Amino acid sequence: MKKALITGITGQDGPWLAKRLLDKGYEVYGTARRNSVRNFYGLEYVGAVGKVKIIDMDLLDYSNIHDTLISVKPDEVYNLAAQSFVGASFKQPISTTLTNSLGVAYILDIIKTFLPKTKIYQASTSELFGKVVESPQNERTPFYPRSPYAISKLYSHWMMINYRESYDIFATCGILFNHESELRGKEFVTRKITQFVAKNSLGDKEVLKIGNLNIKRDWGYAKDYVEGMYLMMQSDKPDTFVLSTGVSTTIRQFTELAFSVIGKKLRWEGEDATEKGYDSETGILLVEVDPEFFRPAEVDMLCGDSKKAHEILNWHPKTTVEELSRKMVEHDIQLLNSV
Numbered sequence: 001m002k003k004a005l006i007t008g009i010t011g012q013d014g015p016w017l018a019k020r021l022l023d024k025g026y027e028v029y030g031t032a033r034r035n036s037v038r039n040f041y042g043l044e045y046v047g048a049v050g051k052v053k054i055i056d057m058d059l060l061d062y063s064n065i066h067d068t069l070i071s072v073k074p075d076e077v078y079n080l081a082a083q084s085f086v087g088a089s090f091k092q093p094i095s096t097t098l099t100n101s102l103g104v105a106y107i108l109d110i111i112k113t114f115l116p117k118t119k120i121y122q123a124s125t126s127e128l129f130g131k132v133v134e135s136p137q138n139e140r141t142p143f144y145p146r147s148p149y150a151i152s153k154l155y156s157h158w159m160m161i162n163y164r165e166s167y168d169i170f171a172t173c174g175i176l177f178n179h180e181s182e183l184r185g186k187e188f189v190t191r192k193i194t195q196f197v198a199k200n201s202l203g204d205k206e207v208l209k210i211g212n213l214n215i216k217r218d219w220g221y222a223k224d225y226v227e228g229m230y231l232m233m234q235s236d237k238p239d240t241f242v243l244s245t246g247v248s249t250t251i252r253q254f255t256e257l258a259f260s261v262i263g264k265k266l267r268w269e270g271e272d273a274t275e276k277g278y279d280s281e282t283g284i285l286l287v288e289v290d291p292e293f294f295r296p297a298e299v300d301m302l303c304g305d306s307k308k309a310h311e312i313l314n315w316h317p318k319t320t321v322e323e324l325s326r327k328m329v330e331h332d333i334q335l336l337n338s339v
Contacts, residue, residue, distance in 0.1 A: 005029045005074040007059070007107075008081030009052065012183045013123070015042030017078060017226040018052050024230070029072050031057035031081065042183045059103025062110075069110050069118075076233050077120045079107060082153070085187055086127060089149035090296055100152035101159075108163045108171065119170035119233050124157045125150065126177040126218065126244070126302045136305035139175070139240050146297040161240070170238045174229055177244035177304040180324055181222035182331035189251060190219070190328065193258050198332035200286065201262040207285055211293030213252040213275055216301040220245045221319035221327070231313040244304020245317045252277075255287060257325040262333075 004021050006014050009030025021028050028048075034056045043049045057068050059081055069077070082100045083089065089096040104122060111118050129137045130146035145151045157173055164171040184191040189210065196208040220243070228243040249257075255277065256266050266287065267280040273294075277287030309315040319327075 001025060001027050002075045003027045003029065003072060004076045004078065005031065005069070005072050006052075006078045006080060007031045007057065008079075009054065010039050010042060011080055011084070012042070012181060012185060012222055013080050013179075013226055013229075015046045015048060015183060016181065016223045017080070017229060018043065018048045019046040020226050020230055022048060022051055027053075029053045029055055029074065031055050031068065033058050033081075045183060059099050059106070062106045065103070065106050066110050066114075069107070070114060073115065074118055077107065077111070077118060078123075078229060078233075079104060079120060080123050082123065083149070085185070086147050086149045087187075087293075087295060089147050089152070093148035096148050097152045097155075100149070101155040104156035105159055108159060108169075112163060112167045112169055116167070116169055119172070119238070120160070121229055121233055122156060122160045122171065122173045123229075124160075124173045124175045124240070125153050126175060126242075126304060127299060128154055128157060128175065129302060130299050132299075132301060135301065136244075136246060136303040138242055138305040139308055146299050147295065164238050170233075172232045172235070172238040173240040174232055175240065175242045175304075176225055176228070177218040177220065177242070177302060179220045179222045179225040179243075180328065182328055183222065184328070190254060190325075193251075193255050194325065194328040195332050197258045197262055197329050198336055200264075201333055202336055208255075208287045209290040209293070210251065210255070210287060211290065211295075212298060213255070213289060214250055214272075214300070215298065216248040216250050216303070218244045218246065218248050218303045219254065219321045219324060220317045221324050224317050224319055228309060228313065228315045231309075231315050235313065239312075241309045241313065242304050242306045243309055243315065243317075244306045245321070246304060246306065247321065248301060248303040249321050254321065254325060257322055258329050259286070261326050261329040
């Protein structure tokens with residue numbers, strides 16, 4: 001039985017990946033940082049509670065990471081742990097850098113020194129492309145990060161490649177474009193939208209306040225993307241792969257898709273910071289732009305080219321952005337109805 005260690009098991013991707021590996025017969029360990037509240041909703045949602053062995057681990061504590069890896073001796077390490085909220089990284093640039101950069105360096109050094117046969121997957125990000133120099137973006141597109149989060153991830157991305165080339169360890173990187181699901185954190189814009197729509201469907205009268213509606217992202221489904229992570233680790237050799245849908249959607253369009261799930265159509269007035277969205281039937285204000293949510297340096301558009309993953313891994317996204325938004329809204333409605 002293979003053993004896998006997933007760092008950041010309580011995030012969005014961790015539970016989906018744990019379920020995939022359990023189904024493949026793995027013994028699965030998951031790490032989480034010790035804090036006052038442990039949220040295992042994701043593992044409960046996928047039916048993995050009690051099947052994953054949970055270990056306390058802090059990416060800033062070398063000895064803690066060392067003891068964890070030496071104790072488990074995993075065949076595969078999936079490093080998903082990070083401070084992953086781009087907006088927060090502008091307010092917490094130092095802690096974001098330490099967590100996302102040093103943690104990866106620690107893991108790589110321990111694997112190189114003590115567990116050279118252990119494979120490691122690093123969750124890289126499409127935010128590396130930032131102020132894009134070409135579109136769509138693939139594995140050869142130059143990076144231009146635009147946030148402390150993206151810069152910290154760039155360090156860990158290149159450390160993976162350096163250790164791969166210097167020490168012949170299986171260190172593979174997945175440059176995943178935006179992927180969402182029912183388990184997405186509430187601070188992320190897609191989940192913020194779908195939760196608002198769910199509340200609105202049940203009679204809530206609040207107005208959704210949101211940032212730049214013109215931002216375009218390539219949104220896929222997290223459950224599809226963890227399959228890509230697994231396939232990368234089964235490949236003959238370590239490499240770097242882009243996972244994406246190849247379709248870009250604005251935040252405005254995603255908002256429209258979410259409202260369409262509950263049978264509402266938006267009518268927009270104004271532009272940029274003064275734009276507002278009204279219920280086209282009743283004229284009630286539903287959405288308004290709030291400059292408070294603008295970022296100091298924005299990534300205007302991301303659109304991925306995952307041809308390499310298609311050809312080498314036989315990986316393909318299965319879920320459209322329309323299906324994704326529906327899954328998220330219906331889930332949030334169900335959650336509210338269960339309270």
